[in-house]
Amino acid sequence: MTMDKYVCEVCEWVYDPAIGDPDNGIEPGTAFADLPDDWVCPLCGVGKDQFRPVE
Numbered sequence: 001m002t003m004d005k006y007v008c009e010v011c012e013w014v015y016d017p018a019i020g021d022p023d024n025g026i027e028p029g030t031a032f033a034d035l036p037d038d039w040v041c042p043l044c045g046v047g048k049d050q051f052r053p054v055e
Contacts, residue, residue, distance in 0.1 A: 006054065007051065007053075010044050014054060015051065021035075
């Protein structure tokens with residue numbers, strides 16, 4: 001099963017579960033749905049609700 005990438009609708013930064021967000025303590029292999037509720041886009045700072053799946 002592959003995990004979906006998600007793109008920030010504000011700045012278009014892409015969260016790739018294969019990479020995670022190591023600068024913010026998110027390990028590679030972490031699905032978007034498993035990110036903490038208080039996680040924010042590392043580029044522009046918006047919340048998870050501003051992300052959509054990459055088509």
